[in-house]
Amino acid sequence: MQSNVRFVLGGSYGDRYQRTGEVADLVEAIECNTRALELTPEGHPSLPDRHASLGMSYTDRYRRIGEVADLVKAIECDTRALKLTPDGHPSLADRYASLGGSYGDRYKRTGKVAYLIKAIECKNRALELTSDGHPRLPGRQASLGVSYIDRYQRTGEVADLVKAIECLTCALKLTPDGHPALPDRHANLGVSYTNRYRRTGEVADLVKAIECLTRALKLTPDGHPALPDRHANLGVSYTNRYRRTGEVADLVKAIECLTRALELTPGGHPSLPDRHASLGGSYGDRYERTGEVEDLVKAIECLTRALELTPDGHPDLPDRYASLGGSYGNQYRRTGEVADLVKAIECNTRALKLTPDGHPRLPCRHASLGVSYTDQYQRTGEVADLFKAIVCDTRALELTPDGHPDLPDRHASLGVSYTDRYRRTGEAADLARAIECHTRALALTPGGHPDLSKLLPAPHWSTS
Template identity: 55%
Template sequence: MNAESGYRSTSIGYDGKWKRGDVHNTLGKESKAEELETEGSRMDIDDHQSAEDFDALGRSLLREFGQNGTLNNLEQSIECFSRALDLTPDGHPDISRRHASLGASYTDRYRRLGQLTDQEKAIECHTRALALTPDGHPDMPRRLADLGVSYTDRYQRLGELTDLEKAIECDTRALALTPDGHPDMSEWHANLGVSYTDKYQRLGELVDLEKAIECHIRALALTPDGHPDMSRRHASLGVSYADRYRRLGELVDLEKAIGCKTYALALTPDGHPNMSERQAGLGVSYTDRYGCLGELVDLEKAIKCHTRALLLTPRGHPDMLERHANLGVSYTDLYQHFGELTDLRKAIKCHTRALAVTPDGHPYLPGQHLRYALSLLRQYDRTPRLVCLTKSLRSFRMASQHFSGAPRDKFQHALQWAKSAIISNLLNPIEAYQTAIDLLPQFIWLGATTNQRYQDLSLSDNLAVNACFAAIQCSNYPLALEWLEHTRCVVWNQSMMLRSPLDQLHSSYPDLAMQLGSISSQLHTHGFDAQPVLPAASDPMTPERVGQQRRRLASEYHSLLAHTRRLPGFENFLQPVKANRLISAARNGLVVVLNCHTDSCDALVIMPGHDQVAHLPLPSFTQQKARWARSELDASLGKAGLRQRGVRPVYRTDSKDSFERVLGALWNNIVQPVLNHLGFLDNTPRDHLPHITWCPTGLLTFLPLHAAGDYSQPQSRTYNYVISSYVPTITALLVSTPSEFSRGCRVLAIGQAATRGQNPLPGTTKELAHVKARMHNKAEYSQLTDSQATTAAVLDAMEQHNWVHLACHANQNVKDPIKSGFHLHDGTLDLSAINRR
């Protein structure tokens, strides 16, 4: 399995817990409980016993179950607690505790048998217990913690994010109500740590993982030596260290994880119900270390741990699916190491069994189908039987299209499907990429901050380029254009969607338009909120609550969009633009879209007045050549002191030669073939050059196509034949209609001839003069130059104008794209500040 769950406890249950918070209610009854326990083990429970007797016996039976895992003890404890509750009158001071005790037993039975009815009963009991506990009562933290445990259990089974948010709220409140030094403080920290672990695994926000680690470290520090929870504390911390290793790749985190899990296993006595879980957790980390270092001893340890864990897991236990799955992963690794077909067959057998015991709707089901699909592909490689591909395709579909599971996981499954489809068209690469593209808005969703969405985009693994290439290979050029457009500038397009005018909707459904506009505005604001690591629980608008509100708004927004698209005439409301609309963007000249793939480069050409997309293969240019060109260009500019625009220093001969090699490669492999295909090399009028708008992808966006050429030969440069422009997406051209200049359009020009800390740009004065002349009698023109162009002044002016022309230095921040910006008189105006407006 790729992820592990944390470990939580209820008020009575696993690890032989008998909570200190309940001791004051049971002092003096232990001998009676032991007596009743002995009698209960050899005869039916007496109907005439008192509520107190049933309660005490139920506690003893539940404690026994926690120590030895005997299911009969758990069943009898539920019967005892139910009878104790029936015999307790309303208003009795113990009524709240009786509900909590019964809830704890239902929780343990749910964890043992996996029946959702028990889980729902547990939530019902703990909700009642909480409602019956008055404010200020010393048991209030315990009631909150127990309810939080149940919400976490339901989240882990059904995957509903609202349950996880409720769990975090309960855990946070329990901590806030507990004074420092209280013996339960370690448990509350541990529970909150598990919730943050689950949240990280669901949403991928690193801040939640850091919170989880901090909580688990605090819980461990507050747990005294010899405490029965010490094993669980180490195990939970180990899970979080393992998660951080998988995220950041730091081996030290993996070693910490193995150390924690090894210690947790050593502290767990033989015969303890949690022994299988401890073995499985350690086995997962050995698998991770094998994958990192390739040491066979780690793989052998992993198989040993997973085999033991499987043997120790009772039949029908809900964790059985994970036991089979983990062992299957290790056998797959063993097969890949030695190539023995018997190991692969063992892996497939494990994954088959895991699927057989996974309930429909379980959040782990998609991941299990992915593992099964990949194992079948490996079998197909060795024994090419069509049935392997057929079954593999079925499981790939389930892995990425099933209703259960986290969107970020299903998106990765779809990418894996698409990669695997390279080996055979029978795996339907078009369907695979379409599935991934359909999942992209759920993965890069509006419920995350802008920063998080940009981070998640790094996991999309060149989706735009690869999907476009797959569509081109199938000769579906309109689809290639659509996919490339839909999967680029994702976060920026989402921001623009939130600011889209709703005039048409407002004219037909004004109330719906008002509601959608309000939520859009709030989402736009919330998208930039940062979250500190540990919020104060007393703050009514903690970062956790801000995040919850943002996710709620995102859900409401998508629900409203879905509702709107079911209305007549609004089926395509705010939908991605289709190819026929994209083709219409080529109004003022040719548009050439360049897709640079690992294997080759392709040009998609849109010509004015045509309704088809033309394709031109450019096989001589690949991603590898693009990387070379980018590296050479950076090096030559650095040597020449040209990393910034401005006054040109003296060239060095070697840097000039390198620069010209790059320009020559771009000319020979891309620009010249395109111009030749268009017939421009022979028939271009020198007094009226045609216009090409280049729309490059990937590394090509950093390369100067407009300056490409063989500078040792005459008439062998781009600008000899065409006037070049660039555009990030085709959609950007759709809004740049000439008619907009005739409707009171306002144009703002910004010029910075001299900016502190930057090279001078003396040409900006002439540049703005040209812009001003072009706008005469066409649009209202304004400009801010030099000291006038402060960040505040420019930002305010932007809101009052339709178009902005910037003639100044700028920087691109690859690690944090929204910090990219323009260098003005008093500082940098970044995209984050612009987009907030």
């Protein structure tokens, strides 16, 4: 009797936490569920439910404060609950879904693909066991779609992105108006469209992303724990549109959204590094547009804080180094301070070393380091730096797939490096390569793109 009371009370605290985000309710939920499990004898038919409820509470606390120990306990509880649930039991789909969610969290923390594979396996099994018309079917579709997004972001496989959009579109269609999960459905689909835009450069996907994310924000009530995510995701999409169109209004909106997201994110929250990183990126964009030193200072402050808050081994660590390296590169070009150039090369080198083979951002890592070596060559005249720049730029181009929106930049950067080497050595072959690269960059840049004007003037090939 006492175990049942504690079990029910733990569920109530968990429900209240979901509504308010108050950690105190989550602590009470864990205490009640732990005690309920302790009071339940081996072999009792409620034992799987006890493990499952405690696992859910640990999952919620991990997602709130980021303690890996809670995630480990969640996986232990979810695994035990699944093992104790017999085939054909109506809760079997729930067991697979919960364990899949925990493995997904572990992948995001560690970057180990094995956990992502397990997450997708569990979520697929949960979906297979869920009948048409079941009220949890939309949630199953949505959860699987999120894992496909994660795998796409890790491997760059377009098939995963297609599956993600299919799952998330289906989840949204199956979710009735007024359902509390509707904001999540719009948000997840918006993130998928954002990813497809980044891969294809199709403005239609960017428009859909902003529509979905705007809708998600409007449907999320004040005080809801997901509100910071809503502002953050919408801010990132406005950043993407600014970078595509050059419209300053989008950059203003991006900074507003990202600033609000940071303000709403409590200290110690595992998403805090992301908030600083995204806002820092937008300040960097505004600096590049206006030349205002204050924006560059803010960018470096935000990106430095993001790096400080990101633990060793975290899969986002390469991004942190890469973003900070880019800002130090901008500061070097502004001030001419060699110390900033040294920091830029250090950060970009570290970012490249931490990025695994096959990662879709590997081309960016090579490209950024190539830019830093080009800066160093232009400062020192050391031919070794010029050769390193060409190696990096060449590798970045080789790794960038056809149709990728960054392809014009890759050709342009390599063209600049060949131009520098031609001016140094007088080799006609380098001049020919430079012209080929710049011509290709121009041909691949869509009309109306803000970078088009940078490519239109013919390069000055004279060595004088």
